[in-house]
Amino acid sequence: MQNFEALSKQFTEQFNKDHFPKEPSSLYEPNDYFLSLGGKRIRPVMVLMGNELFDNITEDAWNVATAVELFHNFTLVHDDIMDKAPLRRGMQTVHEKFGESTALLAGDVMLVVAYDYLNKVSPNYLRRIIHLFNQTAREVCEGQQLDMDFEKKESVDFASYEKMISLKTSVLLAASLKMGAILGGALERNQNLIYEFGRKLGLAFQVQDDYLDAFGDAAKFGKQIGGDIKANKKTFLLIHALETTSPSQKEKLKHLLKTDESSKVEKVLAIFKDCGVDDWAEQLKEQYLAEALKHLDDVAVLSIRKEPLKELASFLIQRQH
Amino acid sequence: MQNFEALSKQFTEQFNKDHFPKEPSSLYEPNDYFLSLGGKRIRPVMVLMGNELFDNITEDAWNVATAVELFHNFTLVHDDIMDKAPLRRGMQTVHEKFGESTALLAGDVMLVVAYDYLNKVSPNYLRRIIHLFNQTAREVCEGQQLDMDFEKKESVDFASYEKMISLKTSVLLAASLKMGAILGGALERNQNLIYEFGRKLGLAFQVQDDYLDAFGDAAKFGKQIGGDIKANKKTFLLIHALETTSPSQKEKLKHLLKTDESSKVEKVLAIFKDCGVDDWAEQLKEQYLAEALKHLDDVAVLSIRKEPLKELASFLIQRQH
Structure with missing residues (x-):
């Protein structure tokens, strides 16, 4: 079994490749730019760890890890638009650098490319993985919407806030581990x-x-x-x-x-x-x-x-x- | 074989159901609203027609037709944001009625739900259908980006314009027919x-x-x-x-x-x-x-x-x- 550091290093190495076509560069350069800003890659490593908890890491797990990281970055690009955030990791956000419309589209296409990686999963697991991925993606959107709803409210009770955080943040970590586990035969x-x-x-x-x-x-x-x-x-x-x-x-x-x-x-x-x-x-x-x-x-x-x-x-x- | 009118009527009847959860209504009501604005449902009928060209219409074709119509509506919701369009089919656009952030998220979740319907396709066809759907989705995004790029240019040559239109408009019609054909055993x-x-x-x-x-x-x-x-x-x-x-x-x-x-x-x-x-x-x-x-x-x-x-x-x- 490998620890976070070892897996994060391996994942980063194999993630640092071209995920998008070159043209039209006006659409794909913003995606390359955003991915180059880096990140801790916690979620994909959780896919790998959830997988290795049960067996040796499989090719399927690497593909799902990549899909999860692309999905996470898609949410960040769109969240930054919604939050009107000027900076991400100390650098310009996509909409600041390339305009809102391009950021919106770049996020959309990042999500589609995440599904490209999911679609490489063995037929044995494909439907179950996509099912959990979709459920999680819907929940993350719900969490983001609730977060925006709460901003307009004077008070929010503990249970509602906990639910929102669970949707917005936790379910993707949870599903990353579970997808790894499914692919490990759990x-x-x-x-x-x-x-x-x-x-x-x-x-x-x-x-x-x-x-x-x-x-x-x-x-x-x-x-x-x-x-x-x-x-x-x-x-x-x-x-x-x-x-x-x-x-x-x-x-x-x-x-x-x-x-x-x-x-x-x-x-x-x-x-x-x-x-x-x-x-x-x-x-x-x-x-x-x-x-x-x-x-x-x-x-x-x-x-x-x-x-x-x-x-x-x-x-x-x-x-x- | 059935003509457009007959299939459009059948599709509309079965499409007029709940595609989204009820809660949070702040996220899903905008989607229900947008779908209620109607449309000619040309693309899903093309899935059905592409399918019936080769064999009787299958359950898989109905699911792909639904996915295609949801995808098309996702692109409309996001395009309306980019175009700052106040009206769609004579009614307020989603971002006008519910705000830009919600329209962005509602579009995102509409795309995810499209993949839910795709994921119902028989294992035999699942990977091929998702592959073509993804390729098409990427191309539609590319077409939209090129369209925005062209707006800033003084002149565009015929070949470039034709390519942009092919990506932005034609490939989804083409892929709808082809997905139907694949499911018809072509x-x-x-x-x-x-x-x-x-x-x-x-x-x-x-x-x-x-x-x-x-x-x-x-x-x-x-x-x-x-x-x-x-x-x-x-x-x-x-x-x-x-x-x-x-x-x-x-x-x-x-x-x-x-x-x-x-x-x-x-x-x-x-x-x-x-x-x-x-x-x-x-x-x-x-x-x-x-x-x-x-x-x-x-x-x-x-x-x-x-x-x-x-x-x-x-x-x-x-x-x-």
Whole structure:
């Protein structure tokens, strides 16, 4: 079994090739550009790890890994349009550099090319893989739509937010592992356990992300602290604070959200700390992680085969950046 | 064998059902809305006709027909965003009614649901159908990008314009017929003949469309005459005029394209007529149609089976609207 680093290196090497025709370059150059910005390639490695949990990595798994990474990049190109984001990984987003219409089309064609890779999967597995891929793709779109819906709402309850994050972020991690497992010959019980491991890990990851944005070390985090607060983004922290703080603090918090004052981040963080949101978030993260690991433990394979996934879980969750 | 009208009626009946989940309605209601605007359903009927050319219509053909119609609607939703079109079939476009971000996502999810229907195809045909569908989808995106590229160019040659139209419009008609043929058990030679029939028919259809925009009867055409001229759109007519008219007329035409004067349409039409673009377009349309029918003739099935397709070709090409 290989760890994240080894698999990520292998995947990156084989992913760094031409996925698109050369012409028309006005359509495909934006795709090449976006893929060249890199990324941690977490999802495709999860396909490979889900596969190696049960057997040696197969050709099918490599193709699905590539499809998953292309799908993820398709969502990023379109999300950047929706968010009007100027930068991605410190570089211009596709719509900034090539215009919105081209970014829209480049994303569309990236999704189609993802299906080209899926279509290479052996007939034995093809329909099941596409079925899960499609379900996941629909859910990711639903999550993105709910996220946009929530931006317009004054308050969102914990369960709704958790569901949105599950759709927007977790199901792709979960499905990546499960597709690998299917291709490794895993039966349904094991497939579902590895899926839930991925889903809970995704939730833990998001709690961590929300936490770091508020309480992280700016230097290590690599971006400005309080970005979510400034943008009035719903986060695990904000939702819990609004649900648990005293009525007077709640009014203060709601008022702060409507302002743009320079001390906004500082004041919101003070309320967060005051109602113990930081400790709560740490506990919530640990709880999701424990649930994830419980599912992994239940997978009926030798525990030594699970080591790379356990290592990946710790790495993702304890990261400071 | 059934004619276009009969198959269109059957397709419309079975297409008028729920293709999307109910929730989140903020994502799926826009899709239901757009599909409810209707349409001639030409492409799915071509799948059915391509299928019935060789054998009785199969369950697989119905699923592919549905996938093709969803794909076509996905392209319309996204094209409307790119074109900033306020209306489609006399009703608000999705981005006008629900916002651009939702229209973008609704289009994305429509494409994914198209793949859900494709994924129902029998294992025997699944990979071949997805392969052709993907190739076509990529080409349609390429055609749309080239169309946008051409808008920025002062002149485009005939061959480039024909290629763009082939990609943007014709290949989906061609592939619809070919997918039906594949599912009807046609072998490669017949598949390719029916594909070329569809591709040439698509070109004839576009010449007709360009012609009607300039020389049609406004009442029958259902939209304002000269819309393409006002919008400085590249058309078969404009490209031919620029290629064949005298140097002085050409300068006049180029100058007119840069203006916005009220008599612009009238003056451009006068130049078109002066260099015989109207007759040329009629001939070009007839030539494409003849080439299309030649391919259909060569298909190795009883000629009585070809009647519905011949009838469809005449209907599409002689239409005044």
